[in-house]
Amino acid sequence: MHFDIVTIFPGFFASPLEYGILRRAIATGQVQVQAHDLRAFTTDRHRTVDDRPFGGGEGMVLKPEPIFRAVESLGVTPKAERDTTRESVILLSAQGRPFTQQVAQRLATLQRIVILCGRYEGVDERVNEALCDQELSIGDYVLSGGELAAAVLIDATVRLLPGALGNPDSARFESFGAADRGQAEDAEAGVPRTTHGSGGLLDYPHYTRPAEFAGLAIPEPLHGGNHDEIRRWRRRMSLQKTMRNRPDLLATAQLTAEDLRTLAELRREQDRPVHDADA
Numbered sequence: 309m310h311f312d313i314v315t316i317f318p319g320f321f322a323s324p325l326e327y328g329i330l331r332r333a334i335a336t337g338q339v340q341v342q343a344h345d346l347r348a349f350t351t352d353r354h355r356t357v358d359d360r361p362f363g364g365g366e367g368m369v370l371k372p373e374p375i376f377r378a379v380e381s382l383g384v385t386p387k388a389e390r391d392t393t394r395e396s397v398i399l400l401s402a403q404g405r406p407f408t409q410q411v412a413q414r415l416a417t418l419q420r421i422v423i424l425c426g427r428y429e430g431v432d433e434r435v436n437e438a439l440c441d442q443e444l445s446i447g448d449y450v451l452s453g454g455e456l457a458a459a460v461l462i463d464a465t466v467r468l469l470p471g472a473l474g475n476p477d478s479a480r481f482e483s484f485g486a487a488d489r490g491q492a493e494d495a496e497a498g499v500p501r502t503t504h505g506s507g508g509l510l511d512y513p514h515y516t517r518p519a520e521f522a523g524l525a526i527p528e529p530l531h532g533g534n535h536d537e538i539r540r541w542r543r544r545m546s547l548q549k550t551m552r553n554r555p556d557l558l559a560t561a562q563l564t565a566e567d568l569r570t571l572a573e574l575r576r577e578q579d580r581p582v583h584d585a586d587a
């Protein structure tokens with residue numbers, strides 16, 4: 309898989325690519341990442357990449373010409389003929405569609421991704437219209453540039469490539485894991501076989517040694533070797549965390565009858581007045 313990043317700060321990417329899974333994927337040749345200096349595609353003495361916005365208003369806007377030249381230099385297929393199941397040109401923008409785990413999963417199937425990083429007030433919209441097949445946002449906040457967003461997108465995508473993680477199941481069973489098609493069928497006695505945070509739920513809490521630390525003990529079910537009990541506890545914790553932190557995910561998560569019963573129980577616990585809970 310090949311990433312091309314168009315940016316005014318190519319040096320920004322040196323460090324994020326040097327650690328962990330990304331470093332390994334690059335070292336083994338599974339992934340190539342090239343950052344291209346947008347200023348190299350300017351034609352004036354000052355290497356100008358921005359200009360004032362038409363219609364007035366604050367700030368500066370990245371000019372279209374250097375970006376068009378940069379993308380052309382990469383030999384990307386023109387938008388109208390592009391096979392977006394193989395390559396994609398992505399504009400990073402706070403106005404874009406949300407970059408989610410599902411989007412990362414789709415990106416992980418591509419061979420080539422070109423990422424355009426905005427700065428200042430953003431990028432001349434003709435870049436989006438004529439060159440990009442996707443406009444993506446990494447969250448509902450405004451960054452000062454697309455570079456951090458590009459690093460996020462690359463990291464989340466690369467770790468989903470086959471073999472990038474030591475254990476392939478890690479990506480399957482973590483937060484937001486794709487709804488496991490087999491999960492419902494795999495359910496045994498109402499407990500899904502994959503009881504991790506897959507199926508669109510958040511992951512369950514993790515603990516490691518020591519079992520007791522600073523007066524804080526690990527939860528009781530993790531002490532013993534009762535795998536069924538551990539599976540049920542983990543699923544319950546996943547449901548509880550999702551209910552508390554991301555209730556919106558419950559609407560699309562794959563839930564078994566047992567999950568629905570657990571959720572009803574958790575809601576009753578949550579609604580119970582404090583003095584009842586204390587009693």
Ligand code: SAM
Binds near residue numbers: 446454457
């Ligand atoms: N005027 C823009 C707006 O209000 O939507 C904000 C521009 S922002 C200061 C500059 C650049 O940072 C954007 O062009 C984009 O490339 C990047 N950026 C900012 N927030 C982002 C987000 N949430 N996701 C992805 N990229 C973002």
